[in-house]
Amino acid sequence: MNIANWLADASDRWPTNPALLHGEVLVADYVGFRASARHTARLLVQRHGIQPGDRIAIFMNNTTNYLVLLYGIWWCGGIAVPINSKLHPAEAAEIVCDAEAQLVFTEDGVRFQEGTLPSGCTELSQEAIATLISSAGNNDFLKRPLLRSSDDLAWLFYTSGTTGRSKGVMLSHGNLTAMALCYAIDVQPITQDDAILYAAPMSHGAGLYNFVFVRSGAAHVVPESCGFDPNEVLRVSAAVRNISFFAAPTMIKRLVDAAERDGLRGDGIRSVIIGGAPMYVADLDRAIEILGPRFIQIYGQGESPMTITSVPKDAINDRSRPDWNRIASSVGYAQSCIELRVLSDDWVPVAPGVRGEVMVRGATVMQGYWHNEQATNETIVNGWLRTGDIGYLDPDGLLTLTDRSKDVVISGGSNIYPREVEEILASHPSVKEVAVTGQPDSEWGEVVVAFVVVQKAAYLSEATLTKWFVDRMASFKKPKRYVFLDELPKNGYGKVAKTALRALLAPAEAAEPDIRAHADRIN
Template identity: 55%
Template sequence: MNPAEWLHRTALAHPGAPALFHGTEQVCDYAGFDRAARAIGAALAARGLGKGDNIAVFLPNGPDYLPLLYGIWTAGATAVPVNAKLHPKEVAWIVENAAARLIFASSAPALRDAGVASEVVELAGPDHAAMLATPPLPRPVALSADHPVWMFYTSGTTGRPKGAILSCANLMAMSLSYLADVDEVSPDDAALYAAPLSHGAGLYNFVHVLRAARHVLPRSGGFDPAEIFELARAHGNLSMFAAPTMVKRLVAAARQSGATGEGIKTIVYGGGPMYVADIQEALAQFGPKFVQIYGQGETPMTITALSRADIADSAHPDWLARLGSVGRAHSVAEVAVLGTDGTPMPVGEVGEIAVRGAAVMQGYLNNPEATAKTLRDGWLWTGDLGHLDPAGYLTLHDRAKDLVVSGGSNIYPREVEEALLAHPAVREVSVIGQPDPEWGEVVVAFVVLDAPVDESALDEACTSTIARFKKPKRYVFVEELPKNNYGKVLKTELRALLAEH
């Protein structure tokens, strides 16, 4: 079923319900949201765009973003959301790879200079205004369950990004699983989009449209802790998706300003490692407002979830272990930890995490080799290493490519990072392996400090919780860790930096 059908149904049932907000200002109700989408859909159809066509959206977060997406789907076309922080040449590559016939963007000249040949419709320009003035389609074009609707381009931390093909059925499964495994949603709720709508944060729009909830676009267009606290107080019942680095910044800002998270209902975190010490600090500051999810663009936001109850249950004997996990399988997912030969690993032993179920992508666009490597024997092989405990809680170790093999022993960077973060002077840390002629690889830790500290003290922090052979052989102190636009540490850049020295 076309996801735009959810918007249309909600608009028919709740036409006057407040829908889109820019900061605290209401932009439109659900009737207006739906009409804008159907008008854009009609304008696209008049251009001959519909089923089988890909349409890119290269825009920062704003109140026009969701109507454009739903307009694309109303016409029956496939949306290709592109991170607004990418360089125009990177955008040009994605547009060409997706064969996008049209792209919505803030400005055309930079894209033209980068070689984009597709038609560009500038936001708030005359073409966009004409689209909104087009007599709307009566309802969205009907789509089959396997019809592609969202081309999710991976963040591309290594090599070129790949376009994961997500169908109507994939997104419906993800959305309904949110209600089953992550959080309930009501018309009184508000979804805040402080992370890019082109990725994880945007994927949670569907369930909030289904339940006639409010959609809040910050005036800053992004993540600003002070603004988030203000919007939470103004709107109430605010839910948001945040990377762990964003949660950490929220906590730091709250401590400085005295904010308690008033008005925040739920913070769903994921997209990178959340260290146990960090989530404990977040709980102490804001209380039980947190849910963790583990997913990938290839199975959007839907592999496992660590519930609000699990995160808050400090009396449970396994609480700390569960805080360090990513929870249990989503209702629509089957999760396994497999050996290199595809056989399940025993409970507690590390292998590659695999998932199968209704949310798993159809494959990568124009990349049969990558598709065949990732989708094998009915499983999506995630490239992540982890283990399951007897109760089904999944603990991530690292990406398979980040595993450090030193002297024939496997060392998982995350356990070294957890040990170092226990030291009060350490703000952030990322561990990689450095080639070594004697050991194969040795452990190197890139460390961001809040206060001066001797390396011997860091060594002691490690050896107090992990085996001595796992402690770093070298520390590199940096002002900040390189991250992509979603807050993930770029270990490829750390390796390049290490190679330079």
């Protein structure tokens, strides 16, 4: 099943529905969206010889043409390779080469230096393709999307690379279909009256959420800034109405700051889907106080895109519940197509409340890593995806994440989970941002180091933070060192880059142990 059929069907059902908006300005209805995608597919085949299974990269800022290109690629059976526009062209060229892409679309057609793209790969500007589309005739070639099976690849999703070189996650039409259906069941239902705003990069989570909105005939709004500007988000949401959007916690904090400063309440925003990382409880509490009950927490990763767990909207926003802190600090319950386990180091399921590695399997789990059999075999074991995340399940099936497996600090033989340390420090009113990692130590093995960004015009000492911490958590978990920064380093998706922080403190990390030693325990 070709996921582009969803656009064709939406066009048949809601031809005049607003489809693509640039800010508040209508660019195309669903008939126009479909026509542009179909003409793109025709040009890809007739002018550039694209065949089913060929890879076409997109290295552009958010734009309505981004969606046109995606659906044009799928319409003719191609595989889309979206690349974060914030990457350096040299980094993007590595991805284009790894994917062996035949074409790469950029804003101006001159992003890459000569010789950096693979042999036979052509760079095209979005303006050039738009011009060709506008001059295209109308015939029956590729009137409907090319037939594809559910196992055929549709999206080659390159990981953010926070722990090393990015890998190409192979997502099929079936993976994307399952992800979109889980959204409608486990996140929120969508109708033709809804709209999605692309404030985060369309190359990743924000773009992956397009499918259920297309299937429902809803509107797709790309900000005039082509990215995230909190004031613009508030303004466009109030004008367009029923807006939902994906945002990392750092983006939400900026949105809340802007709303509070201007006395706004998020009018027109239906839902903010929190992803990339769980929000600290203190930040979520403030966000609900300022913007109201508009939040949904989801947990997923590129290897199971946007689809592992979710927290129901009515639960995460109801601060009167006696168990709200437990719910707010979690990432929710397994989504409909997912089986979830938490396993010990020797891959035995652990009891509720006991930490272990989160493992999942289901219809959204990737086909593997592109041209990387070793990494695939290390990550998918007997059908189970090793997420690399550490967490625990409570007796009700609620999952709480504590850290990435590489982030756990082992000090004096005790495991210390940075997330719980960060939660305590983040609750201090003068702390704007915090990230915790370990530093090698000859006596303790590792010690806890906290990187802290202080609120504007505030002052904090190490002694003040230490007292705040030991009044709320066991003393052995307290940071032994504080590093005060103007801001935390982040990757292009708003995630704190702990590899950059660790690089300031420690030599290269030890190699991973043989993870398949206990594979026979997974079934």
